[in-house]
Amino acid sequence: MKTARILFLIARTHGFQSHLLKTQDTIRLLRTNGLKEMIERLLTTDYSTELTRIAATEPTALQLERMFQVSLSKRWYSMLQITSGHLGELLEVHNSKLEIENLKTIIRAIHGENRITDEQLYSIPRQYQEVNSPALLIANTMSEMVDLLRESPYREIEEHLEEYESSRNPIFLEMYLDNKYYRDLWAEIGKTAYAGEILALIGTEVDMRNLELIVASKYMRLEPRLVRESIVDLRFRLRKATISALISADLQEIPAIRVWQSYAQILQKAVELVNEDKIAEMQTLFSQYLYSYAEETSIRNPNDLVYVFSYLQLCVREARNLTALAIGKQTKLSEEKLKNLLFL
Amino acid sequence: MASAARTSPTRGALVRLRTNLEFVQNGLNVLKLKRDRLAEELNLLLKEMNGRDKAEEQLMSIYSDFKTALAMQGNLRVRSAAYSVEKMKVNVNELSIMNVLVPKMRIDKKPSMSVIQDPSLYKVAEKMITLIDEWLDVARVEASIERIAYELTLVNRKVNALEKVVIPSYSTQIKYIEEFLSDEELEDFTRIKRLKAMSRETKT
Numbered sequence A: 001m002k003t004a005r006i007l008f009l010i011a012r013t014h015g016f017q018s019h020l021l022k023t024q025d026t027i028r029l030l031r032t033n034g035l036k037e038m039i040e041r042l043l044t045t046d047y048s049t050e051l052t053r054i055a056a057t058e059p060t061a062l063q064l065e066r067m068f069q070v071s072l073s074k075r076w077y078s079m080l081q082i083t084s085g086h087l088g089e090l091l092e093v094h095n096s097k098l099e100i101e102n103l104k105t106i107i108r109a110i111h112g113e114n115r116i117t118d119e120q121l122y123s124i125p126r127q128y129q130e131v132n133s134p135a136l137l138i139a140n141t142m143s144e145m146v147d148l149l150r151e152s153p154y155r156e157i158e159e160h161l162e163e164y165e166s167s168r169n170p171i172f173l174e175m176y177l178d179n180k181y182y183r184d185l186w187a188e189i190g191k192t193a194y195a196g197e198i199l200a201l202i203g204t205e206v207d208m209r210n211l212e213l214i215v216a217s218k219y220m221r222l223e224p225r226l227v228r229e230s231i232v233d234l235r236f237r238l239r240k241a242t243i244s245a246l247i248s249a250d251l252q253e254i255p256a257i258r259v260w261q262s263y264a265q266i267l268q269k270a271v272e273l274v275n276e277d278k279i280a281e282m283q284t285l286f287s288q289y290l291y292s293y294a295e296e297t298s299i300r301n302p303n304d305l306v307y308v309f310s311y312l313q314l315c316v317r318e319a320r321n322l323t324a325l326a327i328g329k330q331t332k333l334s335e336e337k338l339k340n341l342l343f344l
Numbered sequence B: 001m002a003s004a005a006r007t008s009p010t011r012g013a014l015v016r017l018r019t020n021l022e023f024v025q026n027g028l029n030v031l032k033l034k035r036d037r038l039a040e041e042l043n044l045l046l047k048e049m050n051g052r053d054k055a056e057e058q059l060m061s062i063y064s065d066f067k068t069a070l071a072m073q074g075n076l077r078v079r080s081a082a083y084s085v086e087k088m089k090v091n092v093n094e095l096s097i098m099n100v101l102v103p104k105m106r107i108d109k110k111p112s113m114s115v116i117q118d119p120s121l122y123k124v125a126e127k128m129i130t131l132i133d134e135w136l137d138v139a140r141v142e143a144s145i146e147r148i149a150y151e152l153t154l155v156n157r158k159v160n161a162l163e164k165v166v167i168p169s170y171s172t173q174i175k176y177i178e179e180f181l182s183d184e185e186l187e188d189f190t191r192i193k194r195l196k197a198m199s200r201e202t203k204t
Helices: A004-017 A023-030 A035-042 A048-054 A061-081 A085-111 A133-137 A142-148 A155-167 A171-190 A195-220 A224-230 A240-248 A251-256 A261-275 A279-300 A306-330 A335-341 B002-006 B011-048 B051-083 B119-203
Strands: B089-097 B100-109
Touching: A004 A061, A004 A085, A004 A306, A023 A035, A023 A306, A023 A335, A035 A048, A035 A061, A035 A306, A048 A061, A061 A085, A061 A306, A061 B051, A085 A133, A085 A142, A085 A171, A085 A306, A085 B051, A133 A142, A142 A155, A155 A171, A171 A195, A171 A224, A195 A224, A195 A240, A195 A251, A195 A261, A195 A279, A195 A306, A195 B119, A224 A240, A251 A261, A261 A279, A279 A306, A279 A335, A279 B051, A279 B119, A306 A335, A306 B051, A335 B051, B011 B089, B011 B119, B051 B119, B089 B119, B100 B119
Parallel strands: none
Antiparallel strands: B089 B100
């Protein structure tokens, strides 16, 4: 029996989901004749208020992208305002993904000795910020940044500093953050009474991330040791032995390795795309699988808590689609090429 | 030449003008040698410029890949990935060709692309870092051509000025003084002859 709090959250999510763009809307946006027409069409959607705020002059793709990211952040964090208790904590852990992305950007900037501003970060409401971003933004060295994270939930990053310093590769710090995120989320989901489908959704996300990384590593000729370090340490439909076999195999040997049937089909297609040097399309394939899975889950489980998590995934899909459309329109990418990059 | 025009038609001035003319002619020869050497260098550099078309073609192909990667990842993610790449270190020295300083570039440290985790961005970055040598070379050739061509114009101008203004003016002056001195000599000779004749008449 679901509690009233859960039922309320699911009911509200149904309302929020009705604001998301339908596939037909995305296709209509794809067929527009440029950024200007795209903006005109967006004025009839949920983005109209934000658009009127930035539309004093004709907005650029960069401004639009920023707006889509802000909307995504608002959509994710608005869920926290209509829930509380353990459910709130679960969603807070889920949404910390944006903060982790921000931390990764800061790590990269410090590593490359670049200075960035908060414009380059996802906007996170102050009450949900676990770290002091303004201080992190002015940190000059990695040890300074690690010091600033000492009082945060990411304090264990310190243990990976030595590895970073010896390899001069920020992947070791980033992987700590990713692993922590997924481990915490996994543990938090496990505490709910309706964990099954949610774990399947998050597990699919992890599997897709790992599979994409493994296929990409063959193209990028990454050392197997580095690939092993970059794998999210959670198992869903990929066993440890399977992952090891995939990491050790050559690109052409990947389709022969036994994996779950749906994954086998994606891997086969992904290898073909890498062979054709269509790397962006290969990446789209894995994300497309995840978003399709989220959409199917939301259709199959309209009254379950997983519906909320599917909605959160679909918000990301919409933001990525709109970003691709805005940039594609501004850089005059062909309709066909742009369509291949969309998650429809 | 104004200074030459003012020169008084004396033997001393003639010697000075002849010395100057010899010096100017030597200078002209040196400038002509410099012009030939620069023209030769320019021709060699122009041949090297043929590589630009190929480099441009490759750059456009990379740009197309970049547009795809940018559309897929978005500016925020692309920038985030780019931040991790360390800066490239290029050593720029100057090389003197006939006193024209042309740049000479050497990449001291290429940034490692292994820190980029996104494969489509890695693809673009990897291609770009390979092409960067060619583009640095194109930049070196273009800068050298620009500087040599500028110097060549100056040298040409100087050669033309010497050939068409300075040397003809010296020659005219020398000719004028020579004629003047020759006339003077003839006058002196006639005068002496006349004086001799007059003295002979007085004796008889």
